[in-house]
Amino acid sequence: xxxxxxxxxxxxxxxxxxxxxxxxxxxxxxxxxxxxxxxxxxxxxxxxxxxxxxxxxxxxxxxxxxxxxxxxxxxxxxxxxxxxxxxxxxxxxxxxxxxxxxxxxxxxxxxxxxxxxxxxxxxxxxxxxxxxxxxxxxxxx
Amino acid sequence: xxxxxxxxxxxxxxxxxxxxxxxxxxxxxxxxxxxxxxxxxxxxxxxxxxxxxxxxxxxxxxxxxxxxxxxxxxxxxxxxxxxxxxxxxxxxxxxxxxxxxxxxxxxxxxxxxxxxxxxxxxxxxxxxxxxxxxxxxxxxx
Numbered sequence: 366x367x368x369x370x371x372x373x374x375x376x377x378x379x380x381x382x383x384x385x386x387x388x389x390x391x392x393x394x395x396x397x398x399x400x401x402x403x404x405x406x407x408x409x410x411x412x413x414x415x416x417x418x419x420x421x422x423x424x425x426x427x428x429x430x431x432x433x434x435x436x437x438x439x440x441x442x443x444x445x446x447x448x449x450x451x452x453x454x455x456x457x458x459x460x461x462x463x464x465x466x467x468x469x470x471x472x473x474x475x476x477x478x479x480x481x482x483x484x485x486x487x488x489x490x491x492x493x494x495x496x497x498x499x500x501x502x503x504x505x506x
Numbered sequence: 507x508x509x510x511x512x513x514x515x516x517x518x519x520x521x522x523x524x525x526x527x528x529x530x531x532x533x534x535x536x537x538x539x540x541x542x543x544x545x546x547x548x549x550x551x552x553x554x555x556x557x558x559x560x561x562x563x564x565x566x567x568x569x570x571x572x573x574x575x576x577x578x579x580x581x582x583x584x585x586x587x588x589x590x591x592x593x594x595x596x597x598x599x600x601x602x603x604x605x606x607x608x609x610x611x612x613x614x615x616x617x618x619x620x621x622x623x624x625x626x627x628x629x630x631x632x633x634x635x636x637x638x639x640x641x642x643x644x645x646x647x
Contacts, residue, residue, distance in 0.1 A: 389554035413530035
């Protein structure tokens, strides 16, 4: 038993279930096994030119699970103190993003499709779209 | 007011929200607006060779919303009496599949990604994998 207070990662990779054969690749995410929130909103992003940076915002309360269904995305996350970049280049690896994280995604390949499962409906007041405002929000909470 | 007893369609198209710009295409589905069930399982299918036929099974209780995020899929549905084929060639158009439908999908283009939001966890006993058994099940229920 170690008493070293290791800080948990700011975003968490999740091993998803996949079934791959000659007829295609299937990725599965199930409540209770791969995510533990109620899915109130899903979105999928496609047709992004390679090297495009998207995201660049934070959420006050929204949690989400990202799945790169096809292609590859580099996810860049910070809580204002610690930074993590995670390469999602397989549907096998999901990435759980808790609230309070500033997030960007670099699309790396043509044909990339990124899926997000979110636990809140759209609410513009939940977005932190300015990085300085994000840092100020983190300071306060 | 017409008294003509028009039968509802066996599967139902759902207009989804999309945001398309030079940086990519976003499709959004929200609880209450685009689906009215609890999402317990999602799956996404990619890397399917063009012209491949997938699916070819029914569900006793599972309901699902299909979204063709990228590419094009022809969905072939039957309740054993009536047949419908629906071309999903845009993320704008979702397709709600209630339980008790025998379903196949013909993948039409390379790079096609099909997403399904389901209201049940995986349960092999919910599947009807033989068409004659499906018809017998429909007769009984």
